[in-house]
Amino acid sequence: MDALAGVVGQELRKRIILRMYEGGKIPPAILICGSEGVGLRALAVEISKLLLCERDTPPCGDCRSCRLAIRGEHPDILYLLPLPAGERAKRLDWVKQLLSNPYLPVMFTVPASITIDDIRFLEEQIQLTPAFGGRKLAVIFDAHRMTPEAQNAFLKTLEEPPDYAHIILTTPYPDRLFETIVSRTQRFFLGRLSSREIKEYLESRTDATESQIELVSHLSEGSLGRAFLLLDREYFSARKRMLDLFLSLLRSPEDTVLLEVVQLFQNTRDKKLVSNFFAVSRSVLNDIVLYQRTGEAKFIVNIDRKDEIVEVAHLLPAEKVEEYIRVLDEKMSFLERNPNLQVLVFDFIFRLAGRDL
Ligand SMILES: [Zn+2]
Incomplete structure (x- = not known):
């Protein structure tokens, strides 16, 4: 041993x-x-x-x-x-x-x-x-x-x-x-751990599928703790829904999409849900910035949504993405102060959509 x-x-x-x-x-x-x-x-x-x-x-x-x-x-x-x-x-x-x-x-x-x-x-x-x-x-x-x-x-x-x-x-x-x-x-x-170390550990100690492990070892940024969180089945399906919504918001912020986000967070008191939504959004915005700066898709960590991220990166002006990141970071820093969660999320998505709350 x-x-x-x-x-x-x-x-x-x-x-x-x-x-x-x-x-x-x-x-x-x-x-x-x-x-x-x-x-x-x-x-x-x-x-x-x-x-x-x-x-x-x-x-x-x-x-x-x-x-x-x-x-x-x-x-x-x-x-x-x-x-x-x-x-x-x-x-x-x-x-x-x-x-x-x-x-x-x-x-x-x-x-x-x-x-x-x-x-x-x-x-x-x-x-x-x-x-x-x-x-x-x-x-x-x-x-x-x-x-x-x-x-x-x-x-x-x-x-x-x-x-x-x-x-x-x-x-x-x-x-x-x-x-x-x-x-x-x-x-x-x-x-930080290497993605190989994380991959090997998850392969030997969990029953996650090969493609899940591949994705998670990329997304976890060298943190095995984060890898475990990402592997959680509930989190995985929640992440999918958040990615769907956030990418639609970035592509075309139509009323129907806004309404769906509003529904997801309506009445929520779950700080973890909001914090996960912000973290997922932040990682997508990071991917977009890296792609816009380098023109290379290999830096994208959300590898399961690579094509859509590249598409959005071509669609959005770089200054807009920077602005979204600034707004999001501000909202994320408020999260520690026990704010009204709905106001925080809605303010973020409405600013993203260019509308007044
Ligand atoms: Zn002993």
């Missing part, structure tokens, strides 16, 4: 970590960063197993410690993740869901954060003597979602951790952490 097998690719980083482990030099505080879905959480889990495994060839994945770590039940590992206020009591359930596929983010429709109470709990737990062996771990997923008060409290833990403790943070946004936190950690940066 490969060492650190729970992490796809990232061979160089894995070798460095194993060498550190063999030399007894795994740092007490680690910050794992890189894009969402490339293995940040997976690596944090593997390092935890590595440090607590009870066999000679760690992490074996099979001893008592490894099995408890994978299930989120190890008494010497505390996992924290951002949760909405109403879900805090169910932390362990969410941890288990996250660990069942660390490549997929746990998403909520309401704001989720790591609070000062979470950090106080961590501080309490880490001061307790290890239950099994010599070490104790605290793992904070999406550490950038710590509130400023939480970061302040956490800084104190980082300054004087017990000598048996290791702390691991993961985040795609290290710049949202206090500089004083970042400077006290050893940073590991994980790069």
Whole structure:
């Protein structure tokens, strides 16, 4: 069995970590960063197993410690993740869901954060003597979602951790952490996966068809997490409908098309639906810009709709496409602020169609 097998690719980083482990030099505080879905959480889990495994060839994945770590039940590992206020009591359930596929983010429709109470709990737990062996771990997923008060409290833990403790943070946004936190950690940066790595993994671990895998490995932009989202059957058919609508809008924004978009988002409170629609639209606009600038269809990531994208790219003036992207990026940035979703989508499509709302 490969060492650190729970992490796809990232061979160089894995070798460095194993060498550190063999030399007894795994740092007490680690910050794992890189894009969402490339293995940040997976690596944090593997390092935890590595440090607590009870066999000679760690992490074996099979001893008592490894099995408890994978299930989120190890008494010497505390996992924290951002949760909405109403879900805090169910932390362990969410941890288990996250660990069942660390490549997929746990998403909520309401704001989720790591609070000062979470950090106080961590501080309490880490001061307790290890239950099994010599070490104790605290793992904070999406550490950038710590509130400023939480970061302040956490800084104190980082300054004087017990000598048996290791702390691991993961985040795609290290710049949202206090500089004083970042400077006290050893940073590991994980790069994007190659489309070959994603393809091979999906071929061996999922029952997706060859053409689905081909498409998804292109669309996922080096993120296995995104590849999983794209493979989801519901998402796949939703994506098709969104692409149909968005491409029709770009080709000829007639009333019937507008009406269909209005119907799709009428009464929606589903931020994920809107966010997916914007993401699909953004990737089509990207494809169009790249094609217009290079004249080459090989850069198009929505390969299943290549012909239509080329057609629209010939139809639309480049300035128009730039303007659409500007409007869309603005709408996407509003999405984080819990806006009225209908107003946001309708404003976007009506501006695209050149009409007043
Ligand atoms: Zn083990």
